Amino acid sequence: MKSCAHERDGYTFGDNKMKTQTVLLTLIALFAVGCTSAQDANQTVEQIVLFDVHGMYGGQNLWIAADGKAVCCFVGEGESSLQETRYEFMVSADNLASLLELIKKHNFFSMRMKERYGIPDEASSNIFIKSDVETHAVMKWGNDTHRDFDAIYQFLLQIAESGKKGKQTHRGPFDWDWKPDGFPENKTIWDMTRPR
Numbered sequence: 001m002k003s004c005a006h007e008r009d010g011y012t013f014g015d016n017k018m019k020t021q022t023v024l025l026t027l028i029a030l031f032a033v034g035c036t037s038a039q040d041a042n043q044t045v046e047q048i049v050l051f052d053v054h055g056m057y058g059g060q061n062l063w064i065a066a067d068g069k070a071v072c073c074f075v076g077e078g079e080s081s082l083q084e085t086r087y088e089f090m091v092s093a094d095n096l097a098s099l100l101e102l103i104k105k106h107n108f109f110s111m112r113m114k115e116r117y118g119i120p121d122e123a124s125s126n127i128f129i130k131s132d133v134e135t136h137a138v139m140k141w142g143n144d145t146h147r148d149f150d151a152i153y154q155f156l157l158q159i160a161e162s163g164k165k166g167k168q169t170h171r172g173p174f175d176w177d178w179k180p181d182g183f184p185e186n187k188t189i190w191d192m193t194r195p196r
Contacts, residue, residue: 043131045100047183050156051126051190053174058082059123062160063180068096071180072163082174089166095159102155103129106148109136113146115195125153128189139193 046066053059058075068091075084091099103109108129118124123142127149129135140149179186 043133045103045129045131047128047130048099048156049126049128049183049189050153050160051128051186052123052153052157053082053176054123055082056121057123058174060157060160062156062163063183064091064096064099064159065180065182068093070159070163070166071169072160072166073178074160074164075174078173084170084172084174085168086170087163087166088169089163091159091162095155095162099152099155099159102152106151108138108148108152109134111136111138111146111148113138113140113144113149116141117195119143126189126193127152127156128184128192130184135192137189137192 044066048062048064050060050062053061053073053075056077058077060075061073062070063072064070069088070091071086071088073084073086075082077083108127109131118141124139125142126137126139128137138149140146140153177186
């Protein structure tokens with residue numbers, strides 16, 4: 001699948017430049033500090049994904065790699081279909097540190113939702129996080145409230161909004177299946193949170 005990253009601009013995921021290496025090492029150190037178990041202390045967050053698009057009204061998606069490189073996708077109504085605009089950007093070191101702190105504080109990897117089916121036109125949000133130890137995804141319906149999920153979700157929305165200051169890479173009809181290279185297929189994440 002074609003990536004929107006441009007190698008000449010230093011935006012491809014997995015770039016090993018000194019600056020991104022420094023951010024990655026900082027992330028590893030921050031995630032290790034304050035963990036509550038031996039297993040958690042060895043975890044390194046590698047990928048964070050937010051799916052937050054309603055099939056009728058739009059929304060936003062966000063992908064963040066371990067080195068802080070990110071892509072956000074904003075989706076809105078067009079004349080005949082949903083339209084999207086994608087941006088590539090770097091998440092600041094401060095925002096990365098705050099995000100990792102929220103993931104730890106709100107125990108994302110042990111977070112569970114009461115399963116149910118949605119009501120007509122109800123929106124849902126999915127958060128997926130992969131570490132070097134485990135992978136976890138959580139979906140919350142829009143009419144539900146969950147203090148721990150909502151804290152991480154609201155911060156991810158802020159990060160996505162900041163991405164509008166980055167480099168616009170695509171504008172056109174919304175592609176439900178598009179993702180940056182190196183991330184799981186979108187269907188894989190959705191299947192992880194589908195009510196059984």
